[in-house]
Amino acid sequence: MRIFITGMPGVGKTTLTLKIAEKLKDLGYKVGGFVTKEVREDGRRVGFKIITLDTNEETILAYVGDGKIKVGKYVVFIENLDKVGVEAIKRALEDADIVIIDELGAMEFKSKKFSEVVDEVINSNKPLLATLHRNWVNKFKDKGELYTLTIENRDKLFEEILNKILAELK
């Protein structure tokens, strides 16, 4: 089972993914991988951090400023993604009931190790729940079930996706 959630920026992809992760943990399932949250300073978005779902470790993924690898106005810290995010996915492949990756997008795919571990997950039988930046829909839409989140359907989709995962994990 592979589920991909896409949608416009700010529609609630991370929030829905976290709600599903918490519910699965409450039901006793082992959840692994990571989610991405924005970093804000004085009310302004200045970057993104990743938080691992099994160990709650945090690291900065990207921050406004100049540097070797950039996406938009953000410099991307590949070494942080590889050390924390990729390792969390590898642990999840080994011993979680489901791998969660938020998100599959331009920043993350700057990392070769990230691309490789995503391929490993896709080619495994491990259940996957991933959020998908809208620019990456074509690359992944044929590799699982694609849901497009909107403000109107996000509550209904939470129930539908959670039930689909529970049916698979039972």
Ligand SMILES: Nc1nc2c(ncn2[C@@H]2O[C@H](COP(=O)(O)OP(=O)(O)OP(=O)(O)O)[C@@H](O)[C@H]2O)c(=O)[nH]1
């Ligand atoms: N009331 C309400 N607010 C929500 C819901 N889902 C998300 N939000 C709010 O909408 C804002 C964006 O939520 P995210 O989950 O970060 O949205 P996202 O699609 O992951 O955003 P990007 O990854 O930056 O594109 C946050 O302030 C959330 O608190 C929801 O179901 N209900």
